[in-house]
């Protein structure tokens with residue numbers, strides 16, 4: 001089932017998501033629907049916040065052939081180093097790309113869709129995407145990392161497009 005994606009500047013995107021207590025069939029159905037929604041968009045990541053579910057769940061697939069689906073529940077960055085700049089987009093901010101500085105190398109701890117804990121090291125696009133999606137769970141958008149001037153221009157552009 002395809003889920004509607006919230007668009008900037010919707011205030012619901014600013015909600016801090018709660019940890020998932022139990023990984024059950026309801027969560028697994030949401031995971032399936034989020035993958036379907038992300039692939040359909042198309043995108044390489046999606047946070048539950050973006051589909052108006054305020055729980056700590058993200059799905060990601062940065063492969064070219066949809067062959068590496070990754071589900072992270074209650075993800076936590078436990079180590080990071082280095083810096084890199086990446087031109088980011090966001091399904092909640094359509095048709096807008098800007099360069100953001102992030103950690104280059106991260107180590108993440110999370111649960112998978114079966115409730116099992118795992119650790120993952122990531123860099124470049126996968127690392128950037130995980131940081132972008134965890135930001136969503138904290139109510140942070142990639143545009144928050146930009147200058148106030150760029151944020152004002154984006155808000156004007158969004159308001160004009162809505163008219």
Ligand code: K1U
Nearest residue numbers: 042043044045046088089090091092129132
């Ligand atoms: O969270 C989101 O809104 C998804 C976002 C993830 C992301 C992209 C780039 C850098 C950081 C995080 C997207 O998927 S935007 C769309 C996109 O990048 C893309 C779409 C189709 C093919 C390849 C990339």
Ligand code: ZN
Nearest residue numbers: 089090091092
């Ligand atoms: Zn996004």
